[in-house]
Amino acid sequence: MNAIRQIFGIVWILLGLAAGYFLVFEQSLKLFEKGGMDNIVPAIIYTFILAPLLTGGMCVFGVYALQNEYKRVD
Amino acid sequence: MTSSISSEQVDKKKLRKVIAASSVGTLIEWYDFYIFGSLSVVIATKFFPSDNPTAAFLSTLATFAAGFVVRPFGALFFGRLGDLIGRKYTFMVTLLIMGFSTFAIGLIPGYETIGFLAPLLVLILRLLQGLALGGEYGGAATYVAEHSEPGKRGYRTAWIQTTASLGLFISLLVILATKKSMSAEAFANFGWRIPFLISIVMVGISYFIRKNMDESPMFEKAKVEGKIVANPLKESFGKKLNFKFVLLALFGATMGQGVVWYTGQFYALSFLQKVANIEFEQSNYIIAASLAGGTGFFIFFGWLSDKIGRKAVMLTGMLLAICTYRPIYQAMYEAADVSLKTEVKGSKVINTDYAMIPKSVDLKKTVKTEFSYTDGSKLILEETSLTPNFPGKSPKKSELKRIVHVGSSSFWYLILLVFIQVLFVTMVYGPIAAFLVEMFPTAIRYTSMSLPYHIGNGIFGGLLPAVATYLAAKATMANEIAVAAGQAIPYNQPYLEGLWYPIIIGGVCFVIGLLYVNGKDKEIND
Numbered sequence: 023m024n025a026i027r028q029i030f031g032i033v034w035i036l037l038g039l040a041a042g043y044f045l046v047f048e049q050s051l052k053l054f055e056k057g058g059m060d061n062i063v064p065a066i067i068y069t070f071i072l073a074p075l076l077t078g079g080m081c082v083f084g085v086y087a088l089q090n091e092y093k094r095v096d
Numbered sequence: 097m098t099s100s101i102s103s104e105q106v107d108k109k110k111l112r113k114v115i116a117a118s119s120v121g122t123l124i125e126w127y128d129f130y131i132f133g134s135l136s137v138v139i140a141t142k143f144f145p146s147d148n149p150t151a152a153f154l155s156t157l158a159t160f161a162a163g164f165v166v167r168p169f170g171a172l173f174f175g176r177l178g179d180l181i182g183r184k185y186t187f188m189v190t191l192l193i194m195g196f197s198t199f200a201i202g203l204i205p206g207y208e209t210i211g212f213l214a215p216l217l218v219l220i221l222r223l224l225q226g227l228a229l230g231g232e233y234g235g236a237a238t239y240v241a242e243h244s245e246p247g248k249r250g251y252r253t254a255w256i257q258t259t260a261s262l263g264l265f266i267s268l269l270v271i272l273a274t275k276k277s278m279s280a281e282a283f284a285n286f287g288w289r290i291p292f293l294i295s296i297v298m299v300g301i302s303y304f305i306r307k308n309m310d311e312s313p314m315f316e317k318a319k320v321e322g323k324i325v326a327n328p329l330k331e332s333f334g335k336k337l338n339f340k341f342v343l344l345a346l347f348g349a350t351m352g353q354g355v356v357w358y359t360g361q362f363y364a365l366s367f368l369q370k371v372a373n374i375e376f377e378q379s380n381y382i383i384a385a386s387l388a389g390g391t392g393f394f395i396f397f398g399w400l401s402d403k404i405g406r407k408a409v410m411l412t413g414m415l416l417a418i419c420t421y422r423p424i425y426q427a428m429y430e431a432a433d434v435s436l437k438t439e440v441k442g443s444k445v446i447n448t449d450y451a452m453i454p455k456s457v458d459l460k461k462t463v464k465t466e467f468s469y470t471d472g473s474k475l476i477l478e479e480t481s482l483t484p485n486f487p488g489k490s491p492k493k494s495e496l497k498r499i500v501h502v503g504s505s506s507f508w509y510l511i512l513l514v515f516i517q518v519l520f521v522t523m524v525y526g527p528i529a530a531f532l533v534e535m536f537p538t539a540i541r542y543t544s545m546s547l548p549y550h551i552g553n554g555i556f557g558g559l560l561p562a563v564a565t566y567l568a569a570k571a572t573m574a575n576e577i578a579v580a581a582g583q584a585i586p587y588n589q590p591y592l593e594g595l596w597y598p599i600i601i602g603g604v605c606f607v608i609g610l611l612y613v614n615g616k617d618k619e620i621n622d
Contacts, residue, residue: 027611034347037604064566067559071165075555083343083608091340092612 024093031087038080045073111252114243117309118236119255121191121302124295125232126263127270128198129225131291133362134267134380137369138288142206143215164558166223167550170230172329175543178235179328182319183242183312183542187235188303194228195299197221202292230554234546237529242314242538247402253529254398258391261521264361265387267291268380275377318538328543332536341535342548348613349410349531350552352605353524355598356417358557359564360517361387363594366561367425368510371568371591372432373498378507385511390518397526406531407615411606413523418602420516421595428513429591431506434467434475443468459483472503556601564594 045068053065086092132139170190178186201221207214236256244252270291278287318324325331332338361383368379401409430436449462460482467475481494502510532545571590578585587593 030611034608064562067562071555072559075551079343079346083340083347086336086340086343087612091336092344094614 024090027087027092027094028090031084031089034080034084034087036084038077038084041080042073042077045069045076111243114309115240115252115255117302117305118187118240119259121187121306122232122236122256123259123263123266124298124302125191125194125229126260127267127298128194128263128295129229130264130267131198131271131295132201132222132225134264134271134365135288135291137376138284139218141284142288143204143218144207164226164554166226167230167554167558168547170227171234171546171550172230172543173227174231175234175546176328178231178238178542179540180324182315183235183239184306184309186542187232187239188306190228190231190235191299191303191306193224194232195296195303197224197228198292198295198299202289202295226554230546230550233549234542238533238542238545239312241530241533242312242541249533250401250406250527250530251395251399253533254395254526256529257398257526258394260357260525261361261387261391261394261518265384265391268384268387270294272377272380272384314538323539325539328540332540332544332547338536338540338544342544344608344612345532345535345545346548346551347605348609349528349605350548351556352414352552352602352609353410353528354552354554354557355560355601355605356414356524357521357553358560359417359421359595359598360514360521362561363564363598364428364514364517366565367428367591367594368432370565372429373500374432374510375499375501378501382507382510382514386514386518389511389515390522393519393522394526397523398530401527401530405615406527406534407609407613409527410524410531411609411613413520414602414606414609417517417520417524418599418606421599422592424513424516425592425595426589428510429589431509431513432473432500432502434469434473434500437469437471437473440468440470453482469503471505473506474501475499476501560597563597566594567597568592568594 050065050069050073053061053068174186174190177189198221201218204210204214204217204221233256236259237253240253240256241249271288274287274290275283332342364386365379365383368374368382369376372379374382397409397413443466445466447464447466449464451460451462452458453460460480463479465477465479467477469475476497476499478497478499479494480497528549532549533541536544568591571587571593575585575587575590
């Protein structure tokens with residue numbers, strides 16, 4: 023089970039990067055281009071709150087998992 | 097070393113007082129925080145330019161989000177204080193800040209009176225509310241947990257967990273009672289301020305109850321033993337040993353718990369009002385009744401987590417939620433969809449009303465067309481148009497409002513559907529305080545547990561109404577563009593698109609929780 027926990031670290035890193043890419047490049051930039059309050063508010067939320075949290079947090083979490091920091095002696 | 101309190105050491109009478117004092121204060125803070133959200137539609141018209149109702153509503157949601165986004169900063173600031181000077185004094189300060197901010201919102205003149213200063217002041221006070229809430233919850237949960245005996249920590253802290261739903265419930269009741277006691281016009285003019293103003297009385301009472309409580313015994317012990325750390329922030333987030341658990345608490349528990357919580361209570365209300373078009377009062381009654389029925393289950397699942405483990409209870413709730421949201425919301429939509437009901441023949445009633453707008457002397461025309469259905473439901477189409485009393489000015493574009501009043505059977509069915517969601521909430525939320533408290537040592541507990549809780553709830557959960565509303569609106573717009581272009585619509589159920597946010601976030605959290613969270617740890621270890 024510890025090996026699975028460790029391997030999944032790669033998944034969390036990739037997921038963090040994918041979430042950041044999706045939020046910034048697929049959503050926010052298009053919304054900023056469109057303009058208007060209806061688009062800019064969610065764009066700001068995606069770019070400056072959700073993306074850094076998801077990308078940064080998930081990547082660090084993934085690295086810790088890869089380093090077997092979450093191994094358990096069951 | 098294990099520093100938990102043994103069953104013999106616990107004075108049951110004192111413990112009950114500790115739980116009551118902590119819970120009442122936290123309940124009032126939640127009440128203060130939620131009346132803003134519950135009155136967001138009214139607040140939008142009072143404090144934000146009303147030319148575009150969608151922009152006004154989004155602005156309120158943005159302010160709402162500001163209140164949530166700032167919560168983690170409150171968690172850091174007050175968490176640090178709580179780990180340095182004590183739990184009791186810190187959560188008394190947060191109570192006072194919250195009380196002052198809420199009371200002050202009730203006093204701010206509207207946008208029409210003081211212009212841009214009005215939304216600015218509202219925003220500042222909302223941020224103060226968020227800061228105070230960020231410090232309150234961690235303090236109350238830690239305070240109760242550190243007084244509790246092992247084996248009952250889930251049950252004891254579950255009382256704190258009931259306060260969030262009860263705070264929302266009471267806020268809805270106060271708003272409904274205020275609305276009932278006056279005309280719609282009076283409520284729109286000044287009545288909406290009453291729920292904000294009465295908060296000061298409740299905060300005052302709670303302050304004096306808390307003032308007479310003792311400091312947490314575990315914090316006192318740590319202080320005597322010289323175990324208080326000089327820099328709790330550095331200790332919590334600068335050391336891998338602690339920080340890895342902060343991340344695990346966030347991604348393996350509070351992130352999913354936050355979205356389940358907000359879907360079941362806030363998005364459900366927003367969906368009833370904005371998507372299903374159910375009238376304001378009825379939709380609030382549906383939520384209030386579901387909360388009243390479900391609140392006791394926080395205690396039950398807190399107790400159950402003492403028996404079978406926090407992880408099992410929380411992850412079961414999360415899994416059930418993400419698997420059933422779409423069918424539940426589809427059923428909610430259909431329960432209010434009058435196109436699926438049988439219209440009573442000859443029931444169509446049209447009422448036309450004219451009114452002069454004071455000052456401008458513009459003419460407002462309102463045409464109400466009412467349809468009745470065999471199950472007791474009613475559909476009201478309200479078309480309002482404004483004709484300016486000025487030569488050469490063309491009439492403004494008319495606005496069409498669709499209001500549904502559901503019949504008795506649909507009403508109870510909707511209560512059941514929301515109640516099921518509240519049950520999921522109680523499963524994920526009931527044991528979370530005990531779960532978080534048990535993850536961290538006394539010296540950094542307040543700081544370390546507060547941050548993942550408020551990021552999970554404040555950011556991932558708090559942004560849910562805005563993100564989900566946006567996703568649903570985007571899908572609806574894509575359908576409209578496709579129809580205009582003569583193409584097939586890309587979304588069959590655009591109103592369900594917003595649910596992808598809680599489903600994806602909850603799904604990721606479930607997998608992380610399943611893989612990494614230790615389901616056996618139920619001690620407070622230093």
